[in-house]
Amino acid sequence: MKITFMVNQYARISGGNRALFEYANRLLEKDCEVRWFVMPPRVKWTRPLQKLRTFFDEPTIEPAGKVDWLANKIPIEILPRKSEKWIPPADIFIATAWQTAEFAKNLAPEKGRKFYFVQHHESLWGRYKNQAAQTYRLPFKKIVISTWLKEEMKTHYGQSADVLVTPVNREVFQGTTARNNDTPRVLMLHHDYDWKGFADGIAAFRQTQSEKPSAKLVVFGEKLKDPTPLFRDAGFEFEYHYRPTQSDLRDLYSSADIYLCPSWHEGLGMPPMEAMSCGSALVTTDTGGSWDYAIHNETALVSPPKDPESLGNNLKTLLHDEGLRKRLAENGKKKIEELDWDANCDRLLNIFKENS
Secondary structure, X not given: OEEEEEEOOOOOOOHHHHHHHHHHHHHHHOOOEEEEEEOOOOOOOOOHHHHHHHHHOOOEEEOOOOOOOOOOOOOXXXXXXXXXXXXXXXXXXXXXXXXXXXXXXXXXXXXXEEEEEEOOOHHHOOOOHHHHHHHHOOOOEEEEOOHHHHHHHHHHHOOOOEEOOOOOOOOOOOOOOOOOOOOOEEEEEOOOOHHHOHHHHHHHHHHHOOOOOOOEEEEEEOOOOOOHHHHHHHXXXXXXXXXXXXXXXXXXXXXXXEEEEOOOOEOOOHHHHHHHHOOOEEEEEOOEHHHHOOOEOOOEEEEOOOOHHHHHHHHHHHHXXXXXXXXXXXXXXXXXXXXXXXXXXXXXHHHHHHOO
């Protein structure tokens, strides 16, 4: 089977990108012919000649193994401009974001049966909300990564979708629930999107400092190399890791007693799931996507989104109750282990076959 993936960008570290690479790599291992294309970068042309020359350009190719935070097994082909001339004939074409779905809507049938791998409700937060919403109504076969997204597609767009909850790669993200930290470590992702809730997470952690001053905040992210502005806004310094590799991220998860997720909404939420697989207890907001793994008082402590006080109270509860922390960590790890990559890939191939 010939399969083409189209993504909007690939260099940014994200759970969605990690999952797409994982599917592509595993489909390759199942004897599929897989190509990976990236939408052209935004360029402001200053001379007509430069713009004209792009017509004759070829895609820029990043070789397999080039991505520093994931061992991609497929070359990455970056288009010089929006044109179907470089898209090969295929059985399946997979759009993965609204920009790629908009690009794909006019592709010739020989480019492949069109599928839309929806990993977030982008019209909730993106700059181009209306354009994103319009792509959900396109006659593509929809695949979503969470129960929440299935409900969003049905409720807002009248679209049916198959659910494939993204598993964690347990060959990479695996750890134990046993922790020997005299200083409890709370791990959190930094992102500059407001809906990622970083400011809420900082406010929640700040609530714990008077009652649990030994607790240590650890932050990782890929947006800021110098964390000084984050320290200034938070009012205190914390441990910070910039663009951790897969192995570095596994070590961070494995060192954390608690993973703190303050997002307002998530399509699924791979970092919390990866942390759970590595033995961290989860304190999270109700992100929608978390319905498939964060069950309050069973696998996590869950608070309403945009409520730093409630999030902070849950964080304080786990910092003070080691028994509860251990129980949630153990249950959470088991919940993540219910998901399996091989089973998902087999089901994905069946979906392709049934709808081609």
